[in-house]
Amino acid sequence: MEIEKKFLVKTLPAGLLQYKKKDIEQGYLCSSPVVRIRRSNNQYILTYKSLPAGNAGDCTGVRINNEIEAPLTKEGYEHLRAKTDGYIIEKTRYIIPLPDGHTGELDIFGGNLKGLYFIEVEFADEEDAESFVPPEWFGENVSNDERYTNNFLSKCASLDIFLKKKPGVL
Secondary structure, eight states: OEEEEEEEESSOOTTGGGSEEEEEEEEEEEETTEEEEEEETTEEEEEEEEOOGGGGGGOTTOEEEEEEEEEOOHHHHHHHHTTOEEEEEEEEEEEEEOTTSOEEEEEEEOGGGTTOEEEEEEOSSHHHHHHOOOOTTEEEEOTTOGGGSHHHHTTOSSHHHHHHOOTTOO
């Protein structure tokens, strides 16, 4: 089970280059349910995501998914990469320890989405997510805005197109 919140960023944190980072490339094979492939540095992963039974994934301000990950070989990844729908997402993910003990994953996009960035925080349970107080440098909670899902972003040819999209319109 994945329980997370996603936020825009008011200002990038100081000393960004001090944090561990991952260079990520990912694409989507299916949107409903979500089937994704990802290269994270030198690891290759196939991910399946779906809403939990009873649609608990619709909580206000929190995103909840069933998530299963399986390792891929580089060859398997490259084979599936050629079969993805939409555009391949490129981003650098910075792993940032937060003062309250949580970890933020700051995604700074490259390629056709260069200029977009946001941060996600994962939680142990819904109560943990509901009690989370974001740091001052976090912006608006966009957890329930589908435009900020990577699946949606993979359908945007450019940041300009993303910025023109309205919620619920592909």
